[in-house]
Structures are given as C-alpha cells and as structure tokens.
Amino acid sequence: MTDKSAIEKEAARIAERGESAPRLARDPVNLPMINNWLEAIGDQHPGYTEVAPPAMVQVWTMGGLHGQRTSDDPLGAMMAILDEAGFTSVVATNSDQTYHRYLRVGEHVSVTSTLEDVTGPKKTALGEGWFVTTRSTWYVGDEPVAEMRFRVLKCRPAEKPAPQPEAPRAQAIRPAINRDTEYFWEGCKQGELRIQRCGGCGLLRHPPGPMCPECGATKPKYLVSDGRGVVYSYVVHHHPQVPGKQTPFVVALVELDEGVRMLFELDGEPSIGLPVEVVFTKIDDELTMPSWRPRADR
C-alpha cells in the first residue's frame, strides 16, 4: 500500500473515528513536577506556587519512559500506516497551543486527540513526505482547558542521504611532527605560541628548521609569542570539502607583532589588517590546534 489514494483513504477512516477516548494523566498537577520543569526551562517567575505554567500542559499527559499509545490514538494509527508505506522518518514537527485558563495544583487532566488533516506526498529537501496534523484537547472533568494543533512531517528517506553538515574535529588532518617542529606543537598543548629563535644569532623564523640560514647555527631555541598580529592575507574556502572543516571557512596568514608570519584558521569576518590573537583548541591528548580570532580591543 504505497499509493496516494490508499493513504488518503486510511487517513479518512481514522479521521472519521473522531475524538479518541479521554486518557487520564498519570499524576494530578503537582508542585514537585512544576519546580523541576521551571528549573529545566530556566524560568524564575515566582508565581507558580498554586498554578502550573500553561506551557506545561503537555507534560501532565506524557506517557513516561515506557509509555504506549492507546489503540484509538489517531496519530499512532496514522504513523503506522505511513511507516508501512515507507515514510519512516519524522524529520520535522511543530505545535500551536492555546490555553483557556491556568491549571491549579491538584487538578487531574485528561487528553483526547483527533486526526485533523493528512496532506501529501510533498517533495522536500529531506525526501518525499506527508504532513500529518492532529488536534489534542485537555480537559478537567468536562471542561476544555487547553488545545494543541500538532503537525509532523513523515518522510521517505531520500535514496542518497543528504550530506552530513557535521564535520567532527577528530577527522581533521593532523600535522606531521618531527624533531624540528615538535617544540611548536608542544607549545600549543601548553597554550603557548612559540616562534623559533636561533640560539646563535637570535633570528626569528617560521616555519622552523634545524639550521639557521643566517649564521649556520644548529641550536634552535624559541620565544613565546604574545600571540597577537594582523591579517596579511586570507582565503575563504568554499570547495571542495576539507576533512574536519565545515565550508565556508577562513584561513588567514597573520603577521605577528614579533615579525614572522603564521597561517591558521580564522574564526571571524576576515579583512587584511584585521587585528587578531591566537586561541588554542584541544583536539585530543596528542594534538592542540592553534587558530585566530579577531581581537576584542581592536
């Protein structure tokens, strides 16, 4: 059963059943749950001692960790039909709630649900899908106290999954490190931006090397840079994808106050002459990567 008319027929059948039987909340409206909710949401309003925040209405009738839909729940029935037809993923939901009055501590609510609308199939960026709309009504006794229109997009996963926007740092290209360069990467781990300084003539040099091109000495040392400089040039990279990066991103060549240039990623809007400072990001125990950010005092 995959064709449009079959799904629409099932939808009509479920909609005809009308409102599901009232399902009673597990607990009456209570202060401990109100306090937990306020804390989780970060709502510091002092007024919720005898009444519940209206937006909590759905909380009272949630099924809990092991909850199961009732057999006459129209959303559950419609989802099963769409699952069977291959529209297996929920990719978007939205809800509009209307509150008729505050719920008081001690009141025991129940909820009913009706299937309002099923529209599809619609082509979306995430694949072909159906919009399913239900209406829930909360009651205290026979009195409706709140309503919700809930809409869900139920999709058939596209043949080729959409490219993952996530670019985990762990996938980033790692530097090769040898005797000549390990002081630099060790410095990054310790939060220091190190510039090679010749132990013979004091020449500052980056990228570093084992023998000073000025005096020929083979005793490189380093100084710790203030980590501040200005952008000398930059690139905004768009294509192709780069492992561990999310495009577009900026790579900037920066002239440090000490006089040498270093090239790192820049987190910010680039321009030549932009004052920047170094920041360090720990990738794992072996690697900390330096990058630039615009200076706050610029």
Place this chain on the structure above:
Amino acid sequence: MNAAIVGIGATDFSKNSGRSELQLAAEAVRAALTDAGLEPSDVDGLVSFTMDTNAEIAVARELGIPELTFFSRIHYGGGAACATVQQAAMAVATGAAKVVVCYRAFNERSGHRFGQVQTAAAANIDNSWSYPMGLGTPAAMVAMFARRYMHEYGATSEDFGRIAVIDRKHAATNPHAWFHNRPITLDDHQASRWIAEPLRLLDCCQETDGGVALVVTSAEHARDLPNKPAHIKAATQGSAVDQFTMTSYYRDDLTRLPEMGVVARGLWKRSGIGPSDVDVAVLYDHFTPFVLVQLEELGFCGRGEARDFVASGALELDGDLPLNPHGGQLGEAYLHGMNGIAEGVRQVRGTAVNQVGGVEHVLVTAGTGVPTSGLVLGQG
C-alpha cells in the same frame, strides 16, 4: 643549446579516458615517435615528472624500447614541465643519450584529482603548516597570494577573469581542446561560483585525462628528420629564496613569483633575446592570478601593471604577445604544462590551429607557485 624538439604526440584529452595511465603514456610516446619519424629502438633516454605513475621501464616495455642509457625525473608537480626538456637537452648535449622522450600521462579527472584535498600529503613536514589548518588545495593556496596581490595593486576578480576569457576564446577554435566551440564572457566568469575566494570556478584550470610526449635530439640529428625542428634556445629551472611548494608565504613580498624571476633571467641570458622578442607566450595557467604575476616577473610589464597590460588586448592572437593560442590549461586541457610545450613546437613549425604569423621565438613556462622551469623555443 644544441638540441631540438623533433616530435610531439598526445592522446585525446578527456574527462574519462577509460584506459590505464600506462596506456596513455605509451600511446603518447608512440605518437610522438611517429611524428618525429623515429622508431622505439631509436630511443635511449626517458624523462618524466616525479609525480608520474608510469615508470620509465614500464613505458620502455610497452613501446619495445630495448635499452636505456638515461632516465630521470623532475620534482615539484607542474613546475617540472619545461625542465623535462632541459634534462633531455642536457643528456643529448653531453652524449648521455641520443634520443630522449619526455612524457606525462595521467587520469587526473577520472582517477586521482589534484583539486581534492590530499590527506596523505599532510605527512610532509612543510605541508603540516597548511593542510591541518584547512589550506589543502592548490586553488586555496594560490588564492592566498591572489588576495594580497589584489590588496596591493587594486586588481579585481574581473582582471583575473580576462585571462580565462582569452584562453577560452583560443580554445574555442581548437578542435583538440576540451572547450572547443565553448567560449565564455567576462559575465560568465563573474557568475561562476566561489572555489576559494578570491578564486572562482572559471579561474581554475580543468582536470584532464590524457598524455603528452615530446622527442628531443641533437640539432644535427634533427636535420635528418621530417619535421621542422623547434630548437631549444634556452631552458632553465628556477627556485628562489625561502622557497616552498605552493606556500611560499614567508617572503617579504607576496605579490611576486621570484622563482619565475630566476627562470626569466636565465632564459633571457642564455637565449640572447628579451621580452620584446617573444612572438608567442605559452604561460602556465592553472590559476588565472599567476598569469598576471608571470607577465610582470618575465618583464612584459611593470609590477602591478599586468591588469592594464591584459586589458589592452596585448594577449589576443593579433596582439603584441599572443597568449596560449591552443587555449591553455583553462581551455585546451590540463596536462601539467606539457601540452603547452607541444603548442610551442607547433607555433615554431607553423602548424598550429591558431597559428601566429612569423614566429621566431616562443616562450613556455611551467607550474607557478612551485619551483619551476621555462623554455625558449625558436627557429634554427
């Protein structure tokens, strides 16, 4: 130099050759030998790029070349192109070999694509100052220079685009070019997507499957062969102070290509000609901004003046310095500069599809941003 290019050969230029890189190399070498009027058994030297996957001995086996007395490789990607001819010419001049074939063949579109990030390349210590930071493609590496060049000289994306328009115009009338009959306008260039700002898609060369080969022998031997020889008037390599491969970002001036300046000085000195004597310029064009910098570095115009020089129309086929009459690597094909040398030979012979009149000297350059090389080819 007492040497000449006497044969050129190439496969078709495509996006999916459907055959191995060795087959492409063997086909190109055989075509070049046929063009030269020589047999595989005449060959005793082979030169290629370090990056080429086809071993000299494998090429020799396929061609039935029995013995080799000289084989050599040149480093630094496209910077090797003209240097393969220099190697061959030196081998011929010293008697190390009599007939040397230079070749380059790859499936650079259907196989290993240079424009993608080569994660393995980060294992190189020099690359560890760029790849891990996200700067891992040739386009992005050139873009870093281009941005500074724009800043210092007021050049714009349109100034870069004019190079692409000229190359594509020339390719449009070259039946061997991938972009035959497909010229572009400056508006097309400006509408093309960003690859690595300030470079757009149409600032970047093609990716190509194919092979090119060149046969080099002595001037004396050349006289006995069927084609008009393209004499090697000068050939040199060039590397400059604080040189890196694509990332020489630590020099005082980021708007120059001093390694091409080394090549220019060597070529003018050894050939005895100067910029005003060049009839055709085949300039390496993997990315448009470096064509502007080369024009300055080679002495065709002053520093920062290339955009005006280009806008003047000098690079048109009827201009003062016709550029890449075959369409270059933006228009004809990306064969790591070797197809440009073949075009230089055709211009000297007088057999090019977009032939420039009265050609005495052709300048050919190799890869930019890397240690590079150059050639002056000319009449006998």
